[in-house]
Amino acid sequence: MQDAFFCRGSNETVLFVQDKEDGMEHGDEWDEWSHGKTLTKPPDQLELTEAELNETFTRILTATNPHAPQNIVRYSFKKRSYKPISAVDQMAVHFVLEGNLLYKDSDEARRQMAKQGLPAVIFVVFGSACIGFTQATPGEDAAEMEEVEEEDRPDSAASKTGKKEQKLTNQINFCERASQTLNNPPRERNCQTEPPPRCNFSAIANQWEIYDAYVEELQKQEKNKEKQKAIPSKKDDEDDDRGKKKMILMETQTQSDDLCKMAKATKILERMVNQNIYGDLAIDFKYYEDCSDEFREQEGTLLPLWKFQCDKAKKLTVTALCWNKKYQDLFAAGMGSYDFSKQGRGVLVFYTLKNSSFPEYIYPTNCGIMCLDIHEQVSYLVAVGFYDGCVAVYNLKEDGQQPVYQSTAKTGKHTDPVWQVRWQNDDMDGNHNFYSVSSDGRVVSWTLVKNELVSTDIIKLTMEGVPHLSTASFDFHKQINHLFLVGTQEGKIHKCFKTYSSQYLETYDAHTLAVDAVKWNHFHPKVFISCSSDWTVKIWDHTINTPMFTFELYAAVGDVAWAPYSSTVFAAVTVNGKVHIFDLNVNKYEAICQQQVVAKKTKLTHIEFNLVHPLIIVGDDQGYITSFKLSPNLRKQPKVRQSSLSRLTDVMPMQI
Amino acid sequence: MAATGEGKKEEADYKRLHSFPLIRHTDMPEEMRVETMELCVTACEKFATNNESAAKMIKESMDKKFGSSWHVVIGEGFGFEVTHEVKNLLYMFFGGSLAVCVWKCS
Numbered sequence: 070m071q072d073a074f075f076c077r078g079s080n081e082t083v084l085f086v087q088d089k090e091d092g093m094e095h096g097d098e099w100d101e102w103s104h105g106k107t108l109t110k111p112p113d114q115l116e117l118t119e120a121e122l123n124e125t126f127t128r129i130l131t132a133t134n135p136h137a138p139q140n141i142v143r144y145s146f147k148k149r150s151y152k153p154i155s156a157v158d159q160m161a162v163h164f165v166l167e168g169n170l171l172y173k174d175s176d177e178a179r180r181q182m183a184k185q186g187l188p189a190v191i192f193v194v195f196g197s198a199c200i201g202f203t204q205a206t207p208g209e210d211a212a213e214m215e216e217v218e219e220e221d222r223p224d225s226a227a228s229k230t231g232k233k234e235q236k237l238t239n240q241i242n243f244c245e246r247a248s249q250t251l252n253n254p255p256r257e258r259n260c261q262t263e264p265p266p267r268c269n270f271s272a273i274a275n276q277w278e279i280y281d282a283y284v285e286e287l288q289k290q291e292k293n294k295e296k297q298k299a300i301p302s303k304k305d306d307e308d309d310d311r312g313k314k315k316m317i318l319m320e321t322q323t324q325s326d327d328l329c330k331m332a333k334a335t336k337i338l339e340r341m342v343n344q345n346i347y348g349d350l351a352i353d354f355k356y357y358e359d360c361s362d363e364f365r366e367q368e369g370t371l372l373p374l375w376k377f378q379c380d381k382a383k384k385l386t387v388t389a390l391c392w393n394k395k396y397q398d399l400f401a402a403g404m405g406s407y408d409f410s411k412q413g414r415g416v417l418v419f420y421t422l423k424n425s426s427f428p429e430y431i432y433p434t435n436c437g438i439m440c441l442d443i444h445e446q447v448s449y450l451v452a453v454g455f456y457d458g459c460v461a462v463y464n465l466k467e468d469g470q471q472p473v474y475q476s477t478a479k480t481g482k483h484t485d486p487v488w489q490v491r492w493q494n495d496d497m498d499g500n501h502n503f504y505s506v507s508s509d510g511r512v513v514s515w516t517l518v519k520n521e522l523v524s525t526d527i528i529k530l531t532m533e534g535v536p537h538l539s540t541a542s543f544d545f546h547k548q549i550n551h552l553f554l555v556g557t558q559e560g561k562i563h564k565c566f567k568t569y570s571s572q573y574l575e576t577y578d579a580h581t582l583a584v585d586a587v588k589w590n591h592f593h594p595k596v597f598i599s600c601s602s603d604w605t606v607k608i609w610d611h612t613i614n615t616p617m618f619t620f621e622l623y624a625a626v627g628d629v630a631w632a633p634y635s636s637t638v639f640a641a642v643t644v645n646g647k648v649h650i651f652d653l654n655v656n657k658y659e660a661i662c663q664q665q666v667v668a669k670k671t672k673l674t675h676i677e678f679n680l681v682h683p684l685i686i687v688g689d690d691q692g693y694i695t696s697f698k699l700s701p702n703l704r705k706q707p708k709v710r711q712s713s714l715s716r717l718t719d720v721m722p723m724q725i
Numbered sequence: 726m727a728a729t730g731e732g733k734k735e736e737a738d739y740k741r742l743h744s745f746p747l748i749r750h751t752d753m754p755e756e757m758r759v760e761t762m763e764l765c766v767t768a769c770e771k772f773a774t775n776n777e778s779a780a781k782m783i784k785e786s787m788d789k790k791f792g793s794s795w796h797v798v799i800g801e802g803f804g805f806e807v808t809h810e811v812k813n814l815l816y817m818f819f820g821g822s823l824a825v826c827v828w829k830c831s
Contacts, residue, residue: 267830270750270814271806274824279801282818283743 134159343424350374354422354684359700367655369662369702371648374684375425377402377694381433382416387688389441390677395448397681398422399429402694405437405456407674412437412456417463420694422684432463432470444492444501452503452515454487460505460515460522474522476515481524483507489542494550506543508558512565528555528565544588544597554597554611556584562599564611577614579607586628592636600626606641608653618657622649628675630685634706642673642687650703662703666695743821750816757791761815765825769799776800776823783827794831800824 137159142151171178238245344351359370382404389403398421405415415437419430437456444450449465453472459482461472476482485508492503493514502516504527512527546552551567552574560580563573580601590596596617600606602625607616624643632638637653646669650662667673667689675688683699746766751758764786772779780797787795791813798805801822807814813829 266811267808268811269806269808270816270828271804272750272816272826273804274800274818274826275802276822279818279822279824280743282747282749283821286747287742 132159134161136161340423343426347375347425354698362700362702365702367661367702369700371662371664371666371697371699374696374698375422377420377425378692379418379428381431382418382692385416385692386690387674387692387694388439390675390686390688391441391443392677392680393443393448394445394680397679400686401441401443401451402688403438403441403453404692405439417441417453430465439486440489442490442492442503447501450501452490452492454490454505456486458483458485458487458507460487460490462517474517476522476524480522483509483511485509491545506555527567542584542587547589547591548594554587556587556599558583560584560601562587575614577609580605585626588629588631590636591631591633598629598631598639600629600641627673630676630678632678633680634704640676640685642676644672645669646671646673648687666697740821747818749818752812752814754812758815761827762817765817765827766819769819769823787827795827795829798826
């Protein structure tokens with residue numbers, strides 16, 4: 070339906086067409102707002118010139134109807150004459166349309182609603198158009214027409230069924246606006262929880278099973294009763310503490326059993342963690358080679374790898390190092406003190422390269438350890454010499470922190486610190502035995518017989534007028550079993566024979582201070598090396614009593630070690646924190662590597678070569694053990710044709 | 726006669742000795758285990774002749790105490806393989822001839 074407003078402005082006629090869609094035509098009111106009001110010109114609009122447009126018309130609107138008759142007369146019976154009537158009806162009717170509004174409570178409306186199936190309560194207004202106006206000037210060509218339109222039409226009622234009581238809107242300037250917002254896209258989110266863990270269980274219940282279970286339980290109970298009886302009876306015999314102790318012991322045993330089940334797993338895990346933490350070190354150990362060695366002719370370098378330390382060994386000096394011959398990654402370190410005024414506890418620790426953060430085994434001792442040796446064949450037996458003169462043997466397979474064998478004053482222990490222990494081949498009865506040397510001047514052989522240590526004095530070192538000499542180190546000849554060297558604190562080295570206990574075969578005036586280490590060459594049967602606090606390292610042929618080589622290292626030498634891979638290579642550590650490595654085949658006068666490996670104040674005490682890997686371990690007086698990888702120049706293997714022996718012979722000075 | 730007398734005595738002994746509850750297998754926590762065991766004992770003693778009622782009682786009490794879906798089997802001879810929620814299984818003998826299996830699985 071269209072409402073048209075015809076407006077006659079001063080000079081322009083426009084037709085406003087308001088597109089008033091009713092529900093019937095468009096169904097929804099969606100378009101109503103969007104169309105707005107459009108301006109359309111009727112085709113028959115007058116075209117006026119400018120002058121005509123500017124022309125002014127004056128009109129006076131009055132309420133009198135021009136068509137109304139003014140000469141109506143009526144006969145007056147009172148006056149008995151015709152009289153004109155002044156009051157004339159001014160109203161003129163132009164258009165009449167019968168309305169179809171119904172009162173909704175009326176019968177008619179009800180009937181219609183029933184017909185359309187509408188509920189009676191719905192408010193329906195039937196609209197109509199009724200126009201009436203008073204025309205002031207009959208000649209007027211334009212008429213103002215206003216149509217009152219009802220919002221709801223009967224024919225729109227059907228569309229309203231769904232909507233309840235719609236609010237009546239203002240017809241003049243009502244406008245409805247809507248905007249559509251973006252709908253958020255729906256997303257699915259879900260999570261799944263783990264179901265409670267389940268497991269299966271199966272059993273068979275029958276009479277004999279039940280009976281057996283009860284009988285077993287009863288027997289167990291009886292045993293417990295007996296035990297309980299046994300404990301109080303023991304109490305009577307001995308003191309009360311014993312029984313309690315036993316109970317506690319039993320409890321701890323069962324507890325430790327529970328933990329033991331996890332021991333292996335935790336060990337593996339610990340090593341895995343360590344491998345993760347020190348993964349780069351492991352890779353260096355395996356693969357890194359110092360490339361710069363190719364450009365240096367002779368010199369080599371040491372690559373620091375793992376550093377071993379343990380809280381229990383803090384502030385103690387590393388007094389002994391020894392690799393395990395069977396497990397090449399395992400080594401033992403003895404901790405104690407060389408300072409005679411600071412003696413105290415000691416500790417024996419075993420480290421593996423696979424776990425540098427914590428020792429594999431720890432054995433705390435009451436007295437400082439001075440030396441140790443791991444048995445070559447029976448790699449779980451470790452001989453240890455203490456500062457108080459005791460020797461002991463630890464068995465790694467046994468639980469507990471105590472040694473399996475220990476010397477006592479009764480069994481002939483040394484009276485002075487034991488400076489070196491060394492395992493020997495088993496004797497004829499198949500008993501393990503080892504030698505020890507102490508500053509009381511005795512060299513003692515110890516034999517492990519069942520559960521005790523049996524001692525035999527091999528030699529008592531004497532010198533004219535002096536009852537005994539204090540020995541500091543010794544080493545057995547690699548091939549000739551009976552031959553061994555003893556270094557003394559006076560600086561002498563004696564060549565001795567096990568069987569001639571009364572005298573020495575030879576005495577070398579080796580050093581002016583104590584001989585710290587003396588070691589036979591691994592390859593050449595005649596050559597040995599010695600080092601001393603008098604700053605020198607000397608190499609000897611045992612048949613000649615003057616040294617073949619003398620090297621001055623400008624600091625007290627703590628230890629020397631022959632390399633296991635070449636007869637001409639040896640390493641020495643000095644108290645100023647340096648490691649010196651010599652290869653006589655390369656340079657007879659100077660070290661091919663001289664490297665400061667710890668702080669200058671730290672004294673290096675011991676050095677050992679690993680038997681298979683190009684690795685050395687160095688112990689210092691702070692309780693640290695550091696491992697180094699030898700660069701390629703430091704571990705030149707002898708050529709195949711030239712045996713190690715001949716090589717060393719070649720480099721020996723001719724004058725000898 | 727003597728033999729039968731002895732047999733009777735033995736039986737009596739057996740009954741007396743074997744009357745205690747014997748937990749055969751369980752993975753319950755201590756507190757729960759004790760409670761469940763006591764409940765089983767109570768139920769079995771209350772319904773000494775009717776295992777079904779005993780089982781029903783145990784099941785219903787367990788459902789109330791420890792949440793739903795408990796299962797109970799009581800009998801003198803049976804075999805079973807069950808899936809149970811971890812820490813919710815108790816298998817015990819009682820009274821010398823009864824086996825009680827209580828487990829939870831939903």
